[in-house]
Amino acid sequence: MSLTDRTRSVLTQAIDVYRGTPYEPRLVAVRERLDAPLRVAIAGRVKAGKSTLLNALVGDRLAPTDAGECTRIVTWYEDGHTYRVMAWPNQGEPRQLRFDREDGAIEVDLGGLGVDDVAQLTVTWPSQALRTVTLIDTPGIGSLSERTAQRSWELLVPDDEETPADAVIYLMRHLHSNDVEFLRAFHDVEVSRPNPVNAIGVLSRADEIGVGRLDALASARRIAARLSGDANVRRLVQSVVPVAGLLxxxxxxxxxxxxxxxxxxxxxxxxxxxxxxxxxxxxxxxxxxxxxxxxxxxxxxxxxxxxxxxxxxxxxxxxxxxxxxxxxxxxxxxxGLADLREILGSLFFERRDVLKSRSALLALADMTRSVPRPGSEAVAGAVEEIIASAHPFNELRVLSSVRAGWVTGKPAVVTELEQLIGGAGGAIHQRLRLSPDASAAELGAAANEALVRWQRRAENPLTAHEMAVAARVAVRSCEGMIASLARPR
Incomplete structure (x- = not known):
């Protein structure tokens, strides 16, 4: 049974446990979320270029990039069969809003609602880009308005429920103390909590780093590479990519x-x-x-x-x-947008089932802990069993431990471990550090060599305990690749 099927099964079990309570609809929504597009939030400080990057990823100028009132509201952009904007007030029923497009961006008439009255906006727009991902535009961290800044914290680091985002693109112009504070809050070493495995850093407005010179992106790439290799940054995000968002x-x-x-x-x-x-x-x-x-x-x-x-x-x-x-x-x-899309593909979209299952299991773990009912203990046990036994979660756990500095060793060994367990992407050629056009024979030979190498490391009595545990996960990853290559195509 696949990880998604196991997660769906335990959700169905939980729905029966919470049948007839106010929590039943929430659990049904979590189960439906397994079949929905991946949810990716775009976060960062004020003026980091979040809406501009969102428009670039969609390929359409939808999100307003000025300082209008709607930029202070969390806004979801999702694919649909019609053009529509819905407001979800803090109190009362959702309502459809009037909108028009001026100079490309959508201008929304809040219809008498104040910014603080609206929990979120949902923009439904027929879009090829939005069929595989729902993008969430968030207000800026560090805004002069405390309430505006708090909206992003409430979305991505909620106190009493799961985060609605499966992954985060975090924009930074440089690593500010507020960035570190936010990302640390988003980070947790347990696989069932948000961690750096589902966060990517973007060095935004990269062209401004070189004051608009033609070689500005080259300078930005050097800075991004330095940040990506920084131990403190690696604990917070998987990678840092420079992007000239406006361009x-x-x-x-x-x-x-x-x-x-x-x-x-x-x-x-x-x-x-x-x-x-x-x-x-x-x-x-x-x-x-x-x-x-x-x-x-x-x-x-x-x-x-x-x-x-x-x-x-x-x-x-x-x-x-x-x-x-x-x-x-x-x-x-x-x-730099093509580089970002490639990283999003390998680190987010190829892992979408794992990330969505993880979000669902987080919701279940929170609910069974905070609202116990007859039968919820069995649900909690099933959730714990999935988290402990599912290999993709073991990979994420080891990857988090490597990034946190808990698994140490020779740099070349740690680097190979990261790649084998999917730290640079889940495709077999990425895990084995081979070219995309490597033949099945080349992939198989490399996987078998890696299997032998990591079996020896796992069984060596001189291997540190943390590395030995990680090595056993790497062995399982190698076995999975070999099995995958052996299946008829």
């Missing part, structure tokens, strides 16, 4: 009109173009002969930023016939 959002929604306007800059002599793009003020006001109005220039500046303008001009200078599709592809490659 990514614009690249996914680029128009031919904007390309035509940018081409005018690219056609300037290099020296004149450099002078024009020295600063935002000069770009808006200098060279009236360029044929772009101040309104058009301000629109380009808000869409691209100085880094995006300089990069686009340079790219168009070397490709005079480039279309919006061509330029969009180039900008996306350079924004």
């Amino acid at each position: 990514a959002e614009t690249a996914t929604t680029l128009t031919e009109v904007e390309v035509a306007q940018l081409r005018r800059i690219g056609e300037l002599p290099v020296r004149e173009a450099e002078q024009l793009l020295l600063s935002a003020d000069r770009f808006v006001k200098a060279m009236p002969e360029l044929g772009l109005t101040s309104i058009e220039r301000e629109a380009l500046l808000s869409r691209f930023g100085m880094f995006g303008l300089r990069l686009s001009a340079a790219l168009l200078r070397h490709s005079a016939t480039a279309t919006a599709t061509d330029l969009s592809r180039e900008l996306l490659d350079r924004s």
Whole structure:
């Protein structure tokens, strides 16, 4: 029986135990959540670029990026057959709200509701990107408004119930003390609690690190690599990825009109173009002969930023016939969004069943502990048995222990252990550190070699206890890979 089936079975058992109580609908909703898209929250400090990154991931300018009142409310973006915005008030029934789109972003009329009256908004939007993931846009940590900042804490670090998010993308411009405080609160070493295995760090607004220079992303990648290797950061997030969010959002929604306007800059002599793009003020006001109005220039500046303008001009200078599709592809490659999507795929989406089962088991553990009933003890025992015996959870537990520094050894050994148990992705070639096009024979040989190596380490009496326990989990991971490769395809 798969992990998802085992989780669904114990949820059904719990629903029978809590039948006729106010907790029955909650448990039914948790069971239904197993078949729903993965829920990923986007969190971070104020002005970190959360809504901009969300728009880039969706490929549509849905979330407002200004400082309007709706940015102070937790907002869910999910796929659906119709366009709709629902408000979930703190008191009273949900209600549908009127909305329109100005300059792409959705503008919601709260219909007389105050910001503090609304627990959350749900935006339903037909979208290919949202079919596999529901994105949750959260207010900024560290907001001047204490109530606004508290909304993110209540969503992701609730006191008395499970977090509704299966995973978190945490945006940071640098590692601030508030970031550490929040991520530590989100972190717990038990597999049934949130831990760094389901959190990814994003070095947001990466183009600003290099003050908009063309090599800004290279500088950001070096900083992100240094953060990813920092022991304190590794305890909080799986990895840190640099992303120029504004460039990514614009690249996914680029128009031919904007390309035509940018081409005018690219056609300037290099020296004149450099002078024009020295600063935002000069770009808006200098060279009236360029044929772009101040309104058009301000629109380009808000869409691209100085880094995006300089990069686009340079790219168009070397490709005079480039279309919006061509330029969009180039900008996306350079924004870091493709790298983030790849990491999300390997660390979140390939593990979606494990992450969703984990969220469900957390809900059950909390309920049986806080609201005991006749029969709930048996449910709690079944939950504990799944957590203790399911191999994917054992992998997550070891991975957390490695990141927390509890499992130690030679750096090369610890690195191999991390990869074998899925720390860099769940695919077999990722676990074995082989190329994606490695043959089945190459994968099988590498898995068998790893199995022998880690069996010896697990059985060696000189191996430290923590490493020996982790080695036995690695052995089971190797056996799983070998069994998977042996199955007919």
